[in-house]
Every structure is written in structure tokens, then in C-alpha cells.
Amino acid sequence: MTGRQTRITDNLDLLLQVLTPQLRAALELRPDLDQLLEVVLDLGRRPEARFPNEVLALDEAFIERETLRYVTERVGSFGKDNRAGIERTLHRISAIRNRQGEIIGLTCRVGRAVIGTVDIVRDVIESGHSILLLGRPGVGKTTLLREAARVLADELRKRVVVVDTSNEIAGDGDIPHPGIGAARRMQVPVPALQHAVMIEAVENHMPEVVVIDEIGTEAEAMAARTIAERGVQLIATAHGNTLDNLLQNPTLCDLVGGIQAVTLSDEEARRRGTQKTVLERKAPPTFDVLIEIQDKDRLAVHRDVATVVDRYLRGVVPRPELRARTVGGDVEISSPPSEPAQSWAPEGPFAGRSGRQIVRIFPYAVSQNRLERAIRELRVPAYIVGSFGEADMVLTLKSQEKRQPKRLRDAAMRGMPVHVLRSNTVAQIQQFLRGVFGVPEEQAEHEAALTEVEEAIAQVFESTRSVELSPQNSYIRRLQHQLVQRYGLPSESQGEDPHRRVVIYPK
Numbered sequence: 001m002t003g004r005q006t007r008i009t010d011n012l013d014l015l016l017q018v019l020t021p022q023l024r025a026a027l028e029l030r031p032d033l034d035q036l037l038e039v040v041l042d043l044g045r046r047p048e049a050r051f052p053n054e055v056l057a058l059d060e061a062f063i064e065r066e067t068l069r070y071v072t073e074r075v076g077s078f079g080k081d082n083r084a085g086i087e088r089t090l091h092r093i094s095a096i097r098n099r100q101g102e103i104i105g106l107t108c109r110v111g112r113a114v115i116g117t118v119d120i121v122r123d124v125i126e127s128g129h130s131i132l133l134l135g136r137p138g139v140g141k142t143t144l145l146r147e148a149a150r151v152l153a154d155e156l157r158k159r160v161v162v163v164d165t166s167n168e169i170a171g172d173g174d175i176p177h178p179g180i181g182a183a184r185r186m187q188v189p190v191p192a193l194q195h196a197v198m199i200e201a202v203e204n205h206m207p208e209v210v211v212i213d214e215i216g217t218e219a220e221a222m223a224a225r226t227i228a229e230r231g232v233q234l235i236a237t238a239h240g241n242t243l244d245n246l247l248q249n250p251t252l253c254d255l256v257g258g259i260q261a262v263t264l265s266d267e268e269a270r271r272r273g274t275q276k277t278v279l280e281r282k283a284p285p286t287f288d289v290l291i292e293i294q295d296k297d298r299l300a301v302h303r304d305v306a307t308v309v310d311r312y313l314r315g316v317v318p319r320p321e322l323r324a325r326t327v328g329g330d331v332e333i334s335s336p337p338s339e340p341a342q343s344w345a346p347e348g349p350f351a352g353r354s355g356r357q358i359v360r361i362f363p364y365a366v367s368q369n370r371l372e373r374a375i376r377e378l379r380v381p382a383y384i385v386g387s388f389g390e391a392d393m394v395l396t397l398k399s400q401e402k403r404q405p406k407r408l409r410d411a412a413m414r415g416m417p418v419h420v421l422r423s424n425t426v427a428q429i430q431q432f433l434r435g436v437f438g439v440p441e442e443q444a445e446h447e448a449a450l451t452e453v454e455e456a457i458a459q460v461f462e463s464t465r466s467v468e469l470s471p472q473n474s475y476i477r478r479l480q481h482q483l484v485q486r487y488g489l490p491s492e493s494q495g496e497d498p499h500r501r502v503v504i505y506p507k
Helices: 012-016 021-028 065-072 117-126 141-155 191-205 218-229 243-247 266-272 305-313 368-378 398-403 406-413 426-437 441-463 474-486
Strands: 007-009 038-042 048-051 054-057 083-085 092-097 103-109 113-115 131-134 160-164 184-187 209-215 233-238 259-263 277-281 289-295 298-302 321-325 331-334 359-363 382-384 393-397 418-421 491-494 501-504
Touching: 012 021, 038 065, 065 092, 065 103, 113 141, 117 131, 117 141, 117 289, 117 298, 117 321, 131 141, 131 243, 141 160, 141 209, 141 233, 160 191, 184 191, 191 209, 191 218, 209 218, 218 233, 243 289, 243 305, 277 305, 289 305, 359 368, 368 382, 368 426, 368 441, 382 426, 393 398, 393 406, 398 418, 406 418, 418 426, 441 474, 441 501, 474 491, 474 501
Parallel strands: 131 233, 131 289, 160 184, 160 209, 209 233, 359 382, 359 393, 393 418
Antiparallel strands: 007 113, 038 048, 038 103, 048 054, 083 092, 092 103, 259 277, 289 298, 298 321, 321 331, 491 501
């Protein structure tokens, strides 16, 4: 598949104009200015410029209130989400306020329209199917949305409406950024009304396509289903990195059909070879296709979401179509094998056994809840079974190995691998799973921290009470704060290192 060379436009000069002359001059000396990500101005601290691999102090002098006023007077008005912009650009200025509502910090983030990014999934977008984009913050979901809106409106001549909650898709001001082409843009007065504007877009303006950034609440998920049922193509992003994330999010799993527990008859359970209580998809999915954006040049496409979810709930690991953009701009597509049962085998000590997609583990004296949590946080293809006969391996404790109960002796005599943990803790179980599946420790900790945030966010929405996360380093805390911000919830870091942690608050 041949792609096109991407082209980036950012109107960076307009962002520099809102900064003080001293800060602007310091930035203009940088040879890699086109790589600038954001400028951070916090009262009483040195100004910082953040690049992909470097944080640069722009001045030895500390930021004063006059500097913050200088910048805020030159940007648009701040909304209730504490965000402002520069008219007809994609740059975003986010404010931090004190208890009296005064601005004491600014994050001036560079917004870029990247033309050509849609080519990697252009055929999927042109198919008319509703598409859900997933990926970590900053990976390019909004950029792809913007480009999709332009292509559908300008090249396919479709009636496209963009529901732009924080003006991130089409920029600040009343005139949309040229990056969305001829698509029309509806602004949202406050984030809590996004679902209402979604419905208004369909009822009042007869679109063929609706583009939405960041579906994050149950009301928005219901609005998306209503739109899809009216035959309108939806292209949207949601909170979460993978399909697995989405299915475990009680607020948003309806986007892919939802999950319900079903009790089978004895005969049906025997026929399926499963337990009597199984998980099944509750309804047709809102979106036909799900795309996981792994980075700006690599993504995974799950076609026919209904079938993918059904197979996932039966224990079959999803095998998406993988797409990657080469250095030359071409797109390489790796289709999933026709027989998925022979397509995956784990690395590490369990490699080369049966070639199964999922490793079946029987926990003997090991906490099932802790094992389930470890599997979920590491996102490894494994699940728990209730008997030795169904298992590929047994997981037990050192205390049990010393006792040598009959069931463990029988398992060993049948040649079944028996793995021993020193203690019955989540950390020990995760260490074991990392070895089995070849998961790097740094990646595992990163994934576990983000999974904890998603679960905590759902808990905050359900209980309207604050939730405290586990202590993390500054880099992980920053990612956690970014993810919480996407859901429109406030958060702060508390405590001193190494026990400093993020606390998430209800609205």
C-alpha cells in the first residue's frame, strides 16, 4: 500500500508572539524549534521549554505575575475547563489556578496539523463504517481525527460535523482551523454538555459523518449509540489504550457492545466446555471498527468489532491487522493469520509448549483475585481455570511445594509445569508473568500504573469520592495527570518522594 509523505503545519510564530520578548528570543535561538512540544510557565519557577528528549530552562529569572498576565492578555478567554487558544491556530494554553481563582501557571502547548497521517487508514475511513480510535495521550488521536474530517469533507464531499469540546480539533475562535477543511464545527459551552451537543448536531444539521474527540462519560457513550443507530458514520476517540482497556471500563464498554454474565444450562456448559457462568456481549457495538494507535507510524486495526469481542470473551486473543508507515512513506499491512489458534506463543519459560493463544493457569493456594489483577494489569494473554485438567500450568506457593500435597504430586507426574512463588503477593505474581511472557519490567510498571488510573477514574465517577493512587515516579505521575485531565477530572500530587502519589477528585 503506497502512502503519501506527511506535511506538518503549526503556525509556531503565532504562539511565540504571545510570549514575552525575552522568552521568545531564547526560543528562537534553538535550531530544533520545530520540535518544540510546550512552554511551561509557573509562578516562582524558571520558565521551561519541553522538547521530545530535553527540558530547557529559558531564563534564570523566576516567573512573576506580570509575565503570566502578559501571556493571558494575548490569548483567547479561558473556558470552564481552564483552556484557551489563539484564534485560527491549534495551540492550546492551559491554566493552573490557586484557591482564589488566580492564574499561577500556564502550559502553552504547540498544536500541529499533520497532513497525510490519514493515509495509513484511509481505506477504513472511506468505507463508511463507524471507527473508534484508542491510544495513550499524545500519540496522535486528535491529529488523525482532524485529518479524517478534512478528507471526508473535501475529497469525498460528505456532510461532516465536528463536535469540538475543547477546541482541540479545529482551534480557537469562531472560524475553524483550515485543518478540518470544509467540515463544520460545533463548539461545546462546557465539557459536561458534550453529549447534548452530539445529539443536537444530528437533529439540527443532518450530517453524514460526526467527528468527536474524547468520549469519556456514560452520557456521551449513550449519545454515540443514538447517533450510530440513526445511520450516521461516527469517528471518535475514547479513553484507553487497547480493546482490553475498553472492555474493563464499566463506563465505556458499551461502545463495543458491553459485557454481561450469563448462566448456561448444564447441557450447554458441557457442550461449550466452559463453566456455567460465562461472559457474553450484551448488545451490538456502537462502532464497527476499532483502531489502536500504538505510535504515530504504527497502529492495529480490529475489523468487525462484534466478532472480535465475542472471540475475546471466549478466551481468544484478538489478532488485529497491523499497519506501519515506512521511512519512505509507504504503508505496510500485516493481515492476521487465517487460523488464529496457531498464531501466537509466549516467550520465556513457557515458549514452545502447545502454541496456544492463551495460557491457562490453575492457581493452587494462590489468590485468584491477585492473579486476575496481575493478568489484567500486564495485559498478558492468560486466564484462570478451575481444575488441573483444563490447565497448561499450575501456580502454587513455596509452602505448598514443601508439603507436597497429592494434587501437586499428581500434576508433576502428568508432566504439567508447576511454578512456585515465594509469597502470595501481586508483585510476586507479576514477576512470574513477566518471565513467562517476556514483558520488560519498565513496560509492565508503566502499563500497570495507567491501568490503575483508568480503574480509579471509573471508581470516582461511580462513587463521587476521591481516589488515591499508588506512589509513582514523576514521569508516571505526569502521564497519570494527563489521563485524568482527559476525563475532565481534577487531580493533584501529594506526599514526598518516594511516596509521592496522585489523588483524583470528583468534579
